[in-house]
Amino acid sequence: MLEMFAHGLQLVLTSDVLLAVLIAVPVGLLAGILPGLGGIAALALLLPFIYGMEAMTGLAFLVAVHAVIYTGGSMSAVLLGIPGAPPNAATVADGYSMCRRGYAGVAVGAALTASGVGGLIGFVVLVALLPFVQGVVTLFGSPETFLLSLLGISCIAILGRGAMVKGLIAGGLGIFLAMFGYQRISGVPRFWFDIDYLLDGFRLVPLVLGLFAIPEVLSLSGRRKATRDEAQTGLEWAQIRTGAQEVIKHHWLCLRSALIGVVVGIVPGIGGETAPFVAYAAARQNSVQPDTFGAGAIEGVIAPESSNNAKEGGALVTTLALGIPGSAGMAVLLGGFLLVGLEPGPDFLTEHMDIAIGLAMVLALANVLAVIFMLGMSKWLIRIAWVDGDILAPLLLVLVVAGAYATNNNPVDVLMVFVFGALGWILRELGYNRAALLLGFVLAASIETYLHISLQAYGAWFFLRPVSLIILAIMLLGLCWPLLRRLISQCRASPRP
């Protein structure tokens, strides 16, 4: 194993690969920051570039771009309230609140540091699991995928705490929107009204852009340029440092969120977008001040960002070891492998373990470089938040519109951005939780599909498996945790006889 490490290191420490990573990191960060290009659109558009490159160089480029997209995306989430990529939507609530209250630096420092730490934890888990991955992924069958999706959906209730009925309505609406289009278990398209576009139902990227970007852009347009306060400039570095220190202070939170990210990333049936929401919900459940969440709690930034980057380590495990993409981004990465003539799968690890380890190292390196790069740029990036709204708003809309088109080369996607934009604006004005809607939308198909498959393959008692029971226990514990904690502290407080 150690010699594999050495080989992997050898593969990475070549000028070609290092150059590829050095170029990939700013590209990935830019793709993450620009709202229209978040997530797989950028990766898909970069795929043709690696045609003709050496295998390791091309793959390192793609992995590095992908690893840092969410780090970049956290910046737009914090500074503009617009998630740079769908998984960054969980960071918006608290990150943007902090920015509006003058703590942009703290939020930025925390988001970046959490991203870097999460990415490194993802790398550690990835490398630790690679030799055992066959066994690990075999443990997670359809029943486990269903229960994990159920766990994810139950987070809607946690996200909606404080306005439960509204949260549940938003979540329910999200699940309902996912009902349009092909039902995976029957192949029949639901409610498509003879419109070809609706055969696949509503799409994720227009939904996210509409729900989050459009309302913020509309608000921006009313805002005039803030007067630059010289005293504030000094504050920025201090704030950024504070933010970074908060991550160290909340190290257990960071670790737990990262582990959540890794688990969600490993299971192929669940999209990576769920990880930050589950991490956020777990953070809220465990917080002593859960009501601060949504209004500027630092944990609400650390948890999702840590899990965002960690989940890529998990997804890479499944992609490399089984050739099954854990997410849409990984599907594109898989395409990159095929383009350079490699095929991930069970054989791949036996023959090319050094490449796998090399790519894991690229993941870690890219995360670290991204954090250094962004921390260096953050002072100037924060200025974006002060740009005149009249200038920022139309330019952001240009990115949103072009990016929405670029996703699938479909003009209807652009129209849908504005349809969902209207919905997003209404939800925001009325105080409904848009993140809950997104979570419901993302998980709905998994729940219906994997429940059906589990019942068909294992019968009604499909959950009587070790891992399923553990997941059920975690779900119940998680939901009841605040109550349990109160009971425990009451028991402790009551005088002994």
Add this chain to the structure above:
Amino acid sequence: MNKSVWIPKIVSFLVLSFVMNTVTAPRTAQAGEAAGFYAGEVIRLIVGYGPGGGYDAYARFLAPHLQARTGATVIVENRPGGGGLLALNQVVAARPDGLSIMLANAEAAALAQLLDKEGVRYDLQDVTWLARVSTEPRVLMWSRRSELRNLADGMQSARRINWAASGKTDSIADVTSFASAALNLNSRIIIGYKGSKEAALAATRGEVDGICVSASSAKKYAGSGKLLPVTVLGRERSTLFPKLPTVFELVKLPPDKAWLIDYRSQLTGLGRALLTAPGVPAERAGFLRAALDSILSDPEIQAEARAIGRLLNHATANRLTTLIDDTLTSLDSQTLQLLRNVVLERYY
């Protein structure tokens, strides 16, 4: 002249020229020299699936070669949606100028048309076929975690046999349906997996008993020892599995059952194929066909494809047209009903 007069004039002139240069006047088809037409033009090679998949890989492999042989710029464009239906509908309805071609899942498209699936707005008999790029026979595999070891075990199994697939007409489920009907298997097909790899993983895990996949996929799964290749679902052995018997070698099938296997093999023969809109001028279609025929039968290019794990099995447009006509028109309404029942209802 006054600034307030000539600035607006210049601006209007610039805007107008920009607009006029951007709006391309429709080109009239040049009688004769199709090569002259294509030189300098842009051909869109459309793929009905997202980037990173098999179709995308084939398209990106072919694009530079097509560019070299036609003199046009070939751009691969991904238009995922409806399992490839969306793009096919669009290409079929596009302007018949020969500049939009599609690498289609002809097998699935034919089945969808045959079964009158929702969203089908094309008729493959009208389409301008260009060439077939690849095709592969299907191999039936058992999971090593199941107690089934050979075809006889499956045919004699008293309990229900579970199969995995992603959709009813995804070339895995329907192959399974045809095979089950031909061999009288007590099958239940579980669909919903997110693609062929996840379905194969389910078989590997023992969540289902078997899966029917393409020969090249079967080779990989067999190599890793997780799935057991049982038989080739066709008349001829696969070059990738020279020792694996065909279903006809293992079982003597009565004609009505044998027909099911043969018909599905015929559909498989359509494979991944290049097509363009109906009504494209004959000389342009001919030019594209000639270019593609030369590319796909070039031994060097075939070797290049093999090196990245892609097989090219060329067939001409004429062959495709004959195959399509036969596939879509050879069934009477009773047989069609039977097919519909087999593929869409019986094993679910």
Add this chain to the structure above:
Amino acid sequence: MSKGELYFLLSVSGAVSAVLCSGVFYFDYSLQILLLPLALGVVICLLCFARISILLANGFTGDLEPATTPASANAYRKHQALRTLSLLSVLPAVMLLGYPLGLTLYVFTYVKLREHSWLTASSCALVCLGLVYVLFMAILKVPLPVKPLGWL
């Protein structure tokens, strides 16, 4: 505001019910296909009605009668609406003029109409052109529609 929420909740229940009715009467879906949407629809409608009853119980803090609205508030709202509409004109701009031209003109016009200088407006238009033409079309090779009315 609460009145707005009331209309929203009614619209949601109405839309969900309409879609489900189409599934039952128009598409004629089987139970397997309709089970989850139906269950969901029922839950959503129940939740909406629960929320409506909470709103009714709390009484409306709703919108003021038009007669008592100060003129300045009205003017402000009109100004807001106009600004929103002009911002959203990006959609007709790309549909009518294609993406590069439409987006560039849109940015230029919007910034200029918001009372910025010619220089600012031109710089913004240039940035837009750079993003659209250089980044999206030239580098990333996104086939953004260039022709006006290209969707026809």
